[in-house]
Amino acid sequence: MNTIEFSNRVRPNESDLFTHENQIVVKAKEVAEGMAVFHEERILDKKRQKTEGKSETNPVAQPPIQPCPECGSKLLYKDGLRYLDDGSTLQRWLCRKCGYRFSKKKPLQKNLSWQINTASVLVSKRQVCELLTAESKNLTTVTRQEKAQLEGTTHTTADTKGKLIEFAFHMEKKGLAHETIRGNLGALRALLKRNADIFDPESVKTALAREKAWSQNRRRNVINAYTAFLKFNNMTWEKPKCQTTRKFPFIPTEQELNNLIAGCGKKTATFLQLLKETAMRSDEAKRLEWTNIDFEKNLVTLNEPEKGSNPRMWKDSATLTAMLNMLPRESVKIFGDGPINSMKSTFLKARKRLAFKFQNPRILKISFHTFRHWKATMLYHKTKDPYYVKQFLGHRCLSNTEIYINIERTLFEEQNDEFTVKVAEKPDEIKGLLEVGFEYVCQKEGLVYLRKRK
Numbered sequence: 001m002n003t004i005e006f007s008n009r010v011r012p013n014e015s016d017l018f019t020h021e022n023q024i025v026v027k028a029k030e031v032a033e034g035m036a037v038f039h040e041e042r043i044l045d046k047k048r049q050k051t052e053g054k055s056e057t058n059p060v061a062q063p064p065i066q067p068c069p070e071c072g073s074k075l076l077y078k079d080g081l082r083y084l085d086d087g088s089t090l091q092r093w094l095c096r097k098c099g100y101r102f103s104k105k106k107p108l109q110k111n112l113s114w115q116i117n118t119a120s121v122l123v124s125k126r127q128v129c130e131l132l133t134a135e136s137k138n139l140t141t142v143t144r145q146e147k148a149q150l151e152g153t154t155h156t157t158a159d160t161k162g163k164l165i166e167f168a169f170h171m172e173k174k175g176l177a178h179e180t181i182r183g184n185l186g187a188l189r190a191l192l193k194r195n196a197d198i199f200d201p202e203s204v205k206t207a208l209a210r211e212k213a214w215s216q217n218r219r220r221n222v223i224n225a226y227t228a229f230l231k232f233n234n235m236t237w238e239k240p241k242c243q244t245t246r247k248f249p250f251i252p253t254e255q256e257l258n259n260l261i262a263g264c265g266k267k268t269a270t271f272l273q274l275l276k277e278t279a280m281r282s283d284e285a286k287r288l289e290w291t292n293i294d295f296e297k298n299l300v301t302l303n304e305p306e307k308g309s310n311p312r313m314w315k316d317s318a319t320l321t322a323m324l325n326m327l328p329r330e331s332v333k334i335f336g337d338g339p340i341n342s343m344k345s346t347f348l349k350a351r352k353r354l355a356f357k358f359q360n361p362r363i364l365k366i367s368f369h370t371f372r373h374w375k376a377t378m379l380y381h382k383t384k385d386p387y388y389v390k391q392f393l394g395h396r397c398l399s400n401t402e403i404y405i406n407i408e409r410t411l412f413e414e415q416n417d418e419f420t421v422k423v424a425e426k427p428d429e430i431k432g433l434l435e436v437g438f439e440y441v442c443q444k445e446g447l448v449y450l451r452k453r454k
Contacts, residue, residue: 309394
């Protein structure tokens with residue numbers, strides 16, 4: 001049945017098939033030609049728009065970043081993108097000086113672009129070297145090395161870097177602290193930046209004589225570092241004279257310290273509060289671990305002091321305990337395993353922002369070590385006991401603590417010392433008064449006289 005039906009079907013004419021195929025081919029050619037014309041017109045329209053958007057005078061493009069509208073500073077950070085309703089985005093900026101956040105206004109002229117092919121840009125007074133090939137660069141390097149050999153300098157840059165690495169390893173084997181090693185290497189690199197040959201003492205003396213911006217303390221540290229480097233290389237030199245004078249440290253007010261702590265982030269604020277209450281050095285506080293904090297008894301223990309100081313223990317306040325509990329315990333150390341410089345960089349940015357906010361340039365003089373000076377001065381003013389201050393700071397010698405006696409007398413000499421006087425007879429009364437801060441004065445007729453500064 002199927003065979004019969006198939007045989008009865010009408011077969012198409014071969015001429016009709018050929019005509020239909022020709023029509024398809026012609027139609028395809030027309031579509032391809034139309035698409036080509038469309039793309040050509042589109043490209044011409046874009047070129048025409050660019051040509052119409054350019055002005056005859058070729059105006060200079062505006063700078064991509066506008067200054068801070070709050071303080072006018074051009075030192076800005078990128079602070080993410082601002083998404084508009086039309087789907088476009090604007091760059092957000094954060095001022096490094098005052099902390100103000102703002103967005104750049106949307107430009108009115110969309111076709112405004114940098115003009116790099118204009119005559120005003122191409123005209124320049126620069127002199128370009130004729131030899132810019134790789135061979136000329138290699139010849140320049142060889143010439144410098146030959147010049148060094150002709151001058152009698154046999155040490156190349158690679159030799160100098162190798163010696164510095166050997167010197168650093170030598171100091172580490174001697175057991176010097178990491179900060180001491182870093183300071184000595186920094187002093188030697190500072191000499192190299194000033195074109196001094198660290199293998200030639202006379203060259204180093206010339207660099208020291210020309211450097212006028214260094215303080216006497218910085219000059220002394222560089223001389224001591226270079227002396228240690230010469231001793232490591234079995235060389236000697238005659239030290240240049242350097243007279244250092246001991247200066248009084250800057251002592252801020254407690255309100256200035258509190259403003260600085262309140263304006264910092266959670267981690268930095270906790271670090272500063274710890275320095276304020278314990279008078280630790282910054283590196284000592286950075287090395288603290290969670291096991292050094294007793295949250296039940298509110299105790300802070302320092303078993304790894306710096307500069308040969310004695311280990312110490314303090315009673316922290318409820319404020320510091322609460323701030324420590326808010327920190328995440330992501331590491332064995334309280335303030336993380338990173339270097340102290342990262343935390344110092346964050347602190348300097350916050351200090352600069354708060355100094356501008358409060359219009360108080362004194363805040364710019366506060367450093368991590370300022371908290372130690374402030375605590376020592378206030379502690380002596382409260383107790384009048386230099387031995388107690390010496391023990392609190394961990395000093396091995398009382399001469400290091402005596403400077404705070406002079407500072408306290410200078411700061412508080414104009415204040416009238418007013419005291420609250422109590423008289424006690426029974427041992428329990430005397431014990432209770434001593435616990436709240438009263439000092440023993442004298443004893444007469446069985447009565448004990450105590451006083452406390454108001």
